Amino acid sequence: MSKEKKIYWTVTIITMALIVLPSYFAPREYLEETIRRMQFPDYFGLELDILKVVGAAIILIPAIPAMFKEWSYVGFGILLLSASLAHFLIDGWAKGIAPLVPFAILSVSYYYFRKLNYTK
Numbered sequence: 503m504s505k506e507k508k509i510y511w512t513v514t515i516i517t518m519a520l521i522v523l524p525s526y527f528a529p530r531e532y533l534e535e536t537i538r539r540m541q542f543p544d545y546f547g548l549e550l551d552i553l554k555v556v557g558a559a560i561i562l563i564p565a566i567p568a569m570f571k572e573w574s575y576v577g578f579g580i581l582l583l584s585a586s587l588a589h590f591l592i593d594g595w596a597k598g599i600a601p602l603v604p605f606a607i608l609s610v611s612y613y614y615f616r617k618l619n620y621t622k
Contacts, residue, residue: 510614517611518558520604521578525551540592553577561611568619575612582608 525533525547537547557574560566582605590598 506614506618510611510618513607513614514561514611517578517604517607518562520607521582522554522558525554540588550581554581568615571615575608575615578608579605 533547534544537544557577560570560574582601585601586598586605589601
């Protein structure tokens with residue numbers, strides 16, 4: 503396995519874990535209260551959970567075409583930037599910066615995805 507592939511898979515797995523796992527390991531009451539405090543509808547948490555798992559599966563399964571992976575990266579980018587803005591406006595700077603950490607790591611994953619799939 504090439505150095506680029508090792509970096510890609512390591513960074514991608516870390517990124518998907520940072521995005522998906524908090525939904526399942528954070529206290530459910532905290533997540534529900536955060537959704538209420540931000541004035542999102544009650545079903546929004548379930549919608550996010552489902553879409554995060556689907557997006558992560560699309561990115562992590564090698565047999566899925568690159569076009570679908572591109573859209574998953576876009577979706578995660580929008581999710582994380584929107585989360586950053588929402589937390590910043592409701593909770594302040596500290597919580598607003600937190601989603602930018604997985605966004606930065608997602609950007610590295612995307613860089614290596616492009617490098618491995620589109621450079622000739």
